[in-house]
Amino acid sequence: MAGLWGVVVEQSLVDRGALSPFEALAELPIGAWRLLLVRVDESDLADAVAHLRAGMVPAHEESWYAHFFDDRRLVVVFQDAVFEVTPDARTWEPVVMHGLTRGVPLEQLDFDPCTVADARARFGLAAQAPAGVL
Incomplete structure (x- = not known):
């Protein structure tokens, strides 16, 4: 399936049903958080992002983001805004500034991973093997 891969922090969701438009690939616990690796077809991205935003913790309560990527673009989704940049950190200034103004610590605005190979x-997914479904 062609499309974008994404990382969503499970704790950023009011309801895990917000993930219904996405194909679940893997999950990874990081401390108290659980990172979910997902994939979405390019043609479904706008609707899937809108669905995800509606299911995220409201921005006035706590700021979170999810990010989606292929090897040429990076889409960062906050509950209150969406940014499209590239995996090159030199393009991230508007996204980082938005996150900082919402209280996201700078060290968490690294958008890691932001390429398919890094994801x-x-x-822990094999380089060429199909990813498993959660």
Whole structure:
């Protein structure tokens, strides 16, 4: 399936049903958080992002983000805004500034992973093997 991969922190969701438009690939516990690796077809991205935003913790309560990527673009989704940049950190200034103004610590605005190869490595997926479904 062509499309974008994404990382969603489970704790950023009011309801895990917000993930229904996405194909679940893997999950990874990081301390108290659980990172969910998902994938969405390019043609479904706008609707899937809208569905996800509606299911995220409201921005006035706590700021979270999810991010989606292929090897040429990075889409960062906050409950109150969406940014499209590239995996090159030199393009991230508007996204980082938005996150900082919402109280997200700078060290959490690293959008890691932001390439498919890095996602496979981070979540322990074989380089060419199909990802499993949760």
